[in-house]
Amino acid sequence: MNAINMKKIRWCVIGAGGIADRRGIPALLSDSDNEILAVMDARLETAKAVAEKYNIPAYFDDVEQMLRSTAFDAAYIATPVFCHYEQATLTLKYGLNVFMEKPLAMTEAESKAIVDAFEKAGKxxxxxxxxxxxxxxxxARQLISDGQLGDINLVRMQFSCWYPDIPGAWRQDPARSGGGCIMDLAVHCMELFSSITGDCIADCQAYFATKTFSYPVEDSAVIMFRSEKGTIGHIDVNFNIPDNCAASRLEIYGTDGSIYAVGTLGQEEAGTMQFIYAPQRSYDAQQVRAVTEPQTFAGAGGNIYQKQFAAFNALLNSKPCYDNPRTAQYIQKLCDQIYGR
Ligand SMILES: NC(=O)c1ccc[n+]([C@@H]2O[C@H](COP(=O)([O-])OP(=O)(O)OC[C@H]3O[C@@H](n4cnc5c(N)ncnc54)[C@H](O)[C@@H]3O)[C@@H](O)[C@H]2O)c1
Known part of the structure; x- marks a missing residue:
């Protein structure tokens, strides 16, 4: 058990780029239970700018120098994927709890080594x-667990963005990202499937290609999967569909009802979701399809990053739980299978 209790959680940040600056650091600082004592980035000017922007007292361009500088309870790691294994291992050596940006690591083997080490250390x-x-x-999770959809038979997810060639971008280099739109976008969908349905992808196959851009990671992919409970589904992810041409979509069809959500896969608590409850017990030979009015729900406009850090803090104040990182590890196994590595 982490005996942090009523004290503020003393954070350091490793990697102060896009997501840390845009979402992670503001979400952490919005909760008075947190304080960020230092920030580190491979580019000192980035660390300095972020420290000044958020009034963080110290900045570094060397992780170990930062970890030695004062006592921390937790590290928020928001670096490119190839850094995750080494930085998680190092922060654990200093006794820290870690909130790691997705995906957990480059491969299942790295992911397993990280989770095993944290579990062994009780961090x-x-x-x-x-x-x-x-x-x-x-x-959606509530409707499914209440049995409102019946047996889930089909799940479809679509998540895309426009991500053209950018010289030097780590996401476009397989040695630093581990892959393209599958490692970056499909991993969210795989996790969300488990999170919403309580089920797990048992096995999957994919078509993927680099069709539009010249980088060596995939810019298009369709993943077909079968779950442990027998649901068949597919996940479409693209780096080559303009942002304004594709809303994210999540569709779940069961024997009694369905869910159709648009604009909910992303960084905002946005979008809408329609739920139809229409059990049908007999075959309609006339095939007259009555329209069942859906119930419509809207995104609440809250901050999902604040909620994820609040859940992390709650675990620090109670007992470690490894369900989330074990799922993240399993997702890397599915990625390894898809990429054939
Ligand atoms: N959950 C989400 O919504 C979400 C969104 C975007 C990115 N991410 C994840 O966050 C992580 C970072 O992505 P990003 O978009 O912020 O990338 P980014 O390139 O914008 O920022 C990464 C930062 O890490 C720094 N860096 C590079 N190598 C480093 C090293 N060895 N040590 C310390 N700093 C180093 C870079 O200088 C840069 O400032 C990735 O794992 C990514 O998949 C998550």
Missing amino acids: QLTVGYMMGYHNLHEK
Whole structure:
């Protein structure tokens, strides 16, 4: 058990780029239970700018120098994927709990080594799969666990963005990202499937290609899967669909009802979700399809990053739990299978 109790949680940040600056650091600082004592980035000017922006007292360009500088309770790691294994291992050496941005690591082997080490040390490790905290995904989870959809037979997810060639971008280099839109976007969908349905992808196959851009990671993928409970589904992820041409979609069809959510996969608690309850016990030979009015729910506009850090803090104040990082590890196993590594 982590005996942090009523004191503020003393954080350091490793990697102060896009997501840390845009979402992670503001979410941490919005909770008075947290204080950020230092920030580190491989680019000192980035660490300095972020320290000044958020009034963080110290900044570094060397992780170990930062870890030695004062006592911390937790590290928020928001670096490119190839850094995760080494930085998680190092922060654990200094006795820290870690909140790691997704995906957990480059491979299943690295992921397993990280989770095993944290579990052995009794330190909390959480991977930033924040979409399960979206109010509409919580609603979907509730409807499913209440049996409102019956048996789930089909799940479809679509999540894409426009991500053209950018010289030097780590996501476009397989040695630093581990892959393209599958490692970056599909991992969220795989986690969300488990988070909403309580089921787990048992096995999957994928078509993927680099069709539009010239980088060596995939910019298009369709993953077909079968779950442990027998649901068949697919996940479409693309780096080559313009942002304004594709809303994210989540569709879940059961024997009694369905869910159709648009604009809920992403960084905002946005979008809408329609729920139809229409059990049908007999075959309709006339095939006259009556329209069942859906119930419509809206995104609450809250902050899913604040909620994920609040859940992490709650674990620090109670007992470590490794369900989330074990799921993250399993997702890396599915990625390894898809990429054939
Ligand atoms: N959950 C989400 O919504 C979400 C969204 C975007 C990114 N992410 C994840 O967050 C992580 C970072 O992505 P990003 O978009 O912020 O990338 P980014 O490139 O914008 O920022 C990464 C930062 O890490 C720094 N860096 C690089 N190597 C480093 C090292 N060895 N040590 C310390 N700092 C180093 C870079 O200088 C940069 O400032 C990735 O794992 C990514 O998948 C999650």
